[in-house]
Amino acid sequence: MKGPPLDFxxxxxxxxxxGGGRAMAQLVDELFIAAFxxxxxxxxxxxxxxxxEAGRMVMTTDGYVISPLFxxxxxxxxxxxxxxxxxxxxxGAVPLALSxxxxxxxxxxxxxxxxxxxSMAAASREAGVPVVTGDTKxxxxxxxxxxxxxxxxxxxxxxxxxxxxxxxxxGDAILVSGSMGDHGVAVMSxxxxxxxxxxxxxxSAALHGLVAAMVAATPSIxxxxxxxxxxxxxxxxxxxxxxxxxxxxxxxxxxxRAEVAGACELLxxxxxxVANEGKLIAILPEAExxxxxxVMRDHPLGREAAVIGRVVEDRHRFVQMQTAFGGxxxxxxxxxxxxxxxx
Amino acid sequence: xxxxxxxxxxxLARNIAASIAGEVEAGLRYALMEFCxxxxxxxxRYGIEDLLPAQxxxxxxxxxxxxxxxxxxxxxAIALAGRPEVTLCTYGDLLRVPGSKRQSLMKAKAAGAxxxxxxxxxxxxxxxxxxxxxxxxxxxxxFETTTPPTAVVLKQAKARDLANFSVFCNHVLTPAAIGNxxxxxxxxxxGTVPLDGFIGPAHVSTVIGSRPYEYFAEEYQKPVVxxxxxxxxxLQAILMLVRQINQGRYDVENEFSRAVTRDGNRKAQALxxxxxxxxxxxxxxxxxxxxxxxxxxxxxxxxxxxxxxxAIAAASVxxxxxxxxxxxxxxxxxxxxxxxxxxxxxxxxxxxxxxVSAEGACAAHWTYGRFRGAA
Numbered sequence: 049m050k051g052p053p054l055d056f057x058x059x060x061x062x063x064x065x066x067g068g069g070r071a072m073a074q075l076v077d078e079l080f081i082a083a084f085x086x087x088x089x090x091x092x093x094x095x096x097x098x099x100x101e102a103g104r105m106v107m108t109t110d111g112y113v114i115s116p117l118f119x120x121x122x123x124x125x126x127x128x129x130x131x132x133x134x135x136x137x138x139x140g141a142v143p144l145a146l147s148x149x150x151x152x153x154x155x156x157x158x159x160x161x162x163x164x165x166x167s168m169a170a171a172s173r174e175a176g177v178p179v180v181t182g183d184t185k186x187x188x189x190x191x192x193x194x195x196x197x198x199x200x201x202x203x204x205x206x207x208x209x210x211x212x213x214x215x216x217x218x219g220d221a222i223l224v225s226g227s228m229g230d231h232g233v234a235v236m237s238x239x240x241x242x243x244x245x246x247x248x249x250x251x252s253a254a255l256h257g258l259v260a261a262m263v264a265a266t267p268s269i270x271x272x273x274x275x276x277x278x279x280x281x282x283x284x285x286x287x288x289x290x291x292x293x294x295x296x297x298x299x300x301x302x303x304x305r306a307e308v309a310g311a312c313e314l315l316x317x318x319x320x321x322v323a324n325e326g327k328l329i330a331i332l333p334e335a336e337x338x339x340x341x342x343v344m345r346d347h348p349l350g351r352e353a354a355v356i357g358r359v360v361e362d363r364h365r366f367v368q369m370q371t372a373f374g375g376x377x378x379x380x381x382x383x384x385x386x387x388x389x390x391x
Numbered sequence: 392x393x394x395x396x397x398x399x400x401x402x403l404a405r406n407i408a409a410s411i412a413g414e415v416e417a418g419l420r421y422a423l424m425e426f427c428x429x430x431x432x433x434x435x436r437y438g439i440e441d442l443l444p445a446q447x448x449x450x451x452x453x454x455x456x457x458x459x460x461x462x463x464x465x466x467x468a469i470a471l472a473g474r475p476e477v478t479l480c481t482y483g484d485l486l487r488v489p490g491s492k493r494q495s496l497m498k499a500k501a502a503g504a505x506x507x508x509x510x511x512x513x514x515x516x517x518x519x520x521x522x523x524x525x526x527x528x529x530x531x532x533x534f535e536t537t538t539p540p541t542a543v544v545l546k547q548a549k550a551r552d553l554a555n556f557s558v559f560c561n562h563v564l565t566p567a568a569i570g571n572x573x574x575x576x577x578x579x580x581x582g583t584v585p586l587d588g589f590i591g592p593a594h595v596s597t598v599i600g601s602r603p604y605e606y607f608a609e610e611y612q613k614p615v616v617x618x619x620x621x622x623x624x625x626l627q628a629i630l631m632l633v634r635q636i637n638q639g640r641y642d643v644e645n646e647f648s649r650a651v652t653r654d655g656n657r658k659a660q661a662l663x664x665x666x667x668x669x670x671x672x673x674x675x676x677x678x679x680x681x682x683x684x685x686x687x688x689x690x691x692x693x694x695x696x697x698x699x700x701x702a703i704a705a706a707s708v709x710x711x712x713x714x715x716x717x718x719x720x721x722x723x724x725x726x727x728x729x730x731x732x733x734x735x736x737x738x739x740x741x742x743x744x745x746x747v748s749a750e751g752a753c754a755a756h757w758t759y760g761r762f763r764g765a766a
Binding site: 306309310313315364366368371372373374375376377378380383 | 392395399400401404405408435436437438439440441442510622737738739757758759760761762765
């Protein structure tokens, strides 16, 4: 017995879509399985079952609560794929598979849900990393904010690669893969209460291809991390603390788009604290830096890569910046939050 | 960024720094107070101290509106936000400011209060118009720069007869605070606090003009140079103060002539005079009770005055005993002299007012400059 197909034009998610009955099965079939379509998902088990190779695996999980759900350059769906792939890739690993859990607020238009799931499926296909298992829950109106997505990713670390946040050493060079702050400013520009317009797009992208090229060229990379929430400043502080070192960066070397600099000036934000979703920081022995920089610049996602500073000995673990003005200052952890829910 | 980068040019900075270093005289002292938090922030953020000779010492003044707001007024705002019918709107910086009992508006929000961050007074008025069933209160703070926009929304609320909107007014006046610092016994009689010149406010001066400082320069014989908030503005103002001190002058000079005139913005002044009146006395965190330093809403706008509507009575709450903010704001001590600095008092967990806003002397030193004191 089969009812009419889901109304993706005017329909809305209601409580029955999470109730475990026929309505839920229909949503899973007509939307999720159709969009993410792959052999493991088609088995319709409560888990995906597959063989693993010998070696080191990595696993990571991330919840996505961004507001608004759609923003220039992406949406919560593509972000949930890119963000988790990037967390896997920052171990130098090759991402293998994703899971996705959807917490949907009653009343979300089915058209929005479909647009998000299709975007997520496209991102997953483009990255070559399938969504192999998932879950759907519906919460009452007012108990969620449209849609929250949690994705988990697994990956395999190639032999001979050891990348970790505690491995930065004095004498290492610090590189970034491109301009800072694009994602955060693009999302903020969509907030109705901020009211400014920009052509800027989020940099949301899966970085595992870039990482694969990097680790192949320079297996001696010590640290990789994507500067998401808290931006470049907070991520460098995390790495300095984990490794027990100090850092000195050059303000003039940090790639920054004029639109981002302008928007931050207007809003009183510091671009070093604004989130990125398609950029990475790499730390490795100084002698290898120029080789890595050349490899990064050869990749479409690393065209604007730059060496921005160096790791130094410092028991205080300060991240310091030589300012363009000629002075020196600390680049500290973010205190509180700049703006809420941008990832 | 056009019109911005020009004022942050490193090569020009080196030229001005070289002039300052060449012109300071061996036997003279140059203890200069920048009144405004905007200047404090620029000095720390661009590392300007690295460009100055040892004889030039910058003293960070009390010109940070978030920092000087007394705890009793924060407590009153938190209590107001706790009323079920109230939506409290305010600027983002204020959300984290601790009141007494470790409360803040952010914590009140987490506990269920309807607290909204706005970027202008007009946004608060918009929320009131959109939610006629809510009592929308704008928690207004700031110096002469933010006062005219508050006057505008009060006039609009009256014109539109918007009954569910009111303003909790905490606007304060710059000249009164400068006068208070100069009148303090340490500066005036004992001479224990070195204070050889002032960098005058930037944005405040666009409104009030340069004329109000002429009295201070004359009466207290201290040079004043009004400066913009960009780092080259600050460096140029320091050079101008060094020259005045070398020549024994105490004039009001205007480095920020691209925005500040002697008379200021007369239209804004008239607007403020129409809506607000002087309070006989107002409490400043760090400075205590300062006569004629704060504004209240005039009788003609009483219907939109939150203090009257909700019968707010803000008690005076003393600061933490170990906190040196009062002495730091008057230039008696440096942030690193305070025993709470960096131990229990940090920007994530501020105890005193100077650590609260990014423009406060302690927060600026902690966030940007603490490597200087570190061994």
